[in-house]
Amino acid sequence: MxxxxxxxxxxxxxxxxxxxxxxxxxxxxxxxxxxxxxxxxxxxxxxxxxxxxxxxxxxxxxxxxxxxxxxxxxxxxxxxxxxxxxxxxxxxxxxxxxxxxxxxxxxxxxxxxxxxxxxxxxxxxxxxxxxxxxxxxxxxxxxxxxxxxxxxxxxxxxxxxxxxxxxxxxWTVLAPIVPSMEAIPQLPRRGLQVVTDIKAQQHLHQWVNGVRSLTDIAEQLNQDPLELARSYRAWAVSGWVTFGGDVPATQVPSTTEQQLPIVLSVDDSVIVQTTIKRALADRYEVLLASNAVDALKVINTTPIALLLLDVTMPDVDGLEFCRTVRSIPKFKNMPIIMLTARDKFSDKLRGQIAGATHYLIKPVESNQLLEVVNKCIEKTILVPSFSPTLLNS
Known part of the structure; x- marks a missing residue:
């Protein structure tokens, strides 16, 4: 060994x-x-x-x-x-x-x-x-x-x-109520008398002792920690269990430690930026820039996972900025989604030539935006390209 x-x-x-x-x-x-x-x-x-x-x-x-x-x-x-x-x-x-x-x-x-x-x-x-x-x-x-x-x-x-x-x-979606998979559940001050579900009461009585984390409990029960966390989220909403102040600081990852993907949105419209942040904030850390100069500073100093880019900006045209970003080797594979009111085929073609990964027409629905961002970021996960090699051959 x-x-x-x-x-x-x-x-x-x-x-x-x-x-x-x-x-x-x-x-x-x-x-x-x-x-x-x-x-x-x-x-x-x-x-x-x-x-x-x-x-x-x-x-x-x-x-x-x-x-x-x-x-x-x-x-x-x-x-x-x-x-x-x-x-x-x-x-x-x-x-x-x-x-x-x-x-x-x-x-x-x-x-x-x-x-x-x-x-x-x-x-x-x-x-x-x-x-x-x-x-x-x-x-x-x-x-x-x-x-x-x-x-x-x-x-x-x-x-x-x-x-x-x-x-x-x-887990990120659950985080506002269930801080992490290593969070330690505790019973409320009034104890189990507030729990109205018999099975939940029996489970909490047996497993919640202020020491075991969710993963500890899941391991003992041979259950999926995420599925268990969904139950605990419902119980926490009902007031049957708490997580407040029960996880040591070393156990609750900060936003950076949780490694939430960072999305940079570049648009000079406050309304558009507000809409984008509301649509993505539950799953991503969203940074905002109103112009190309500020955006370039951000992407050079922050590990951006995806760039949302308005085509029409006051200083540098969005297509030109896209070409600039693509010319920098370390951003060659970063997803870039163009957001624009221009919906002609020629506009989409110019965006593709400039290096855009995807092209969305304003106004874009929040669900559609979130779906496209999810797919683009999933495709950028750097994993080895393994074919199903036969082990018995």
Missing amino acids: QEASQYQAGQLLNVLWDLQYERISGGIYIKTTVNPEQRPKSYVLVLENGQLIYGGSRIPETNEEFARMIGSKCNRRMTDIAIKYATQKLKNPSSFRELLERIVQIRVFNWEEIESTVHNQVVQVLEQSLPYPGQLQVDSTVQFDLSHGKDGYALDWSRVMRDVTKRQME
Whole structure:
């Protein structure tokens, strides 16, 4: 096993990409430090020749344990019987892949369910570890012959990262009430007597002790932390649980630590800028500039994820400004959405030639604007372009 290496907050993804580029095989053990006063949280990913095949809180010790986990997630009552039957026919008694093939053949669960279960686990591992500092250790001796689908392929890394991003956006929406996935719920001063739902009362009595975070509770219950947070949001709105002042400052990421994508809107209309900020503020940090000069200062000093640009501006034409931005190498791939009242095909063509990613006609509906911004930012997530390489070939 290699010596553990330290990484800072926000650096884990780059470390993982390096391991994939180097075509590493083995277990990738991750310990994240959410709060220095608490024990690190442990996760593991498994790579095969640089391809991602598994992730979770730990690697199952046996193929039977893994098959039971899949059966439990899929609510299959016949899993134990299927395992007993399948293990009698295995050529390699320790093979994960062979046992799964046997169980799929008798239709207790299918490859899509296996892949979906592992995919969701990997998404949650990355969601809970990427924002924080920690340490990583590679164990190349780990043998885990798992692959997915009938033809035996790895997980789709691009799809994994898209789902991580979508979930981060959902956490942002919950943030005004549920500060973060590491938030610590507490009972109100009046206690459980205010809770009118029996199941909620039983849950809160058992799990809310002022110490456990949402991820701690979700792990104990084997639940998705985001789904659990949705329930807690409803309970908080009802006054059954609180989050105020219960999370140490080191646990509640600031806007910067949450890494909200930053959108810069360049428009000299106060009305337009107000509309844009209202449409996007729940999911993005929105910066405003009224002219090209101020905008250029911002994008040179701030990590802008997307630029909203009015075509008609008082100093520099929006098309000219777009060309200027595109001429700077580090902004070559930054999404630029042009907002304008000009709706002719020739206008759209000029915007495309200047380097615009998308072209929206004013006035634009808030929902439409948010949808386009979401899609543009999702496409800019820098993920390795992995094809579904066959692991069994």
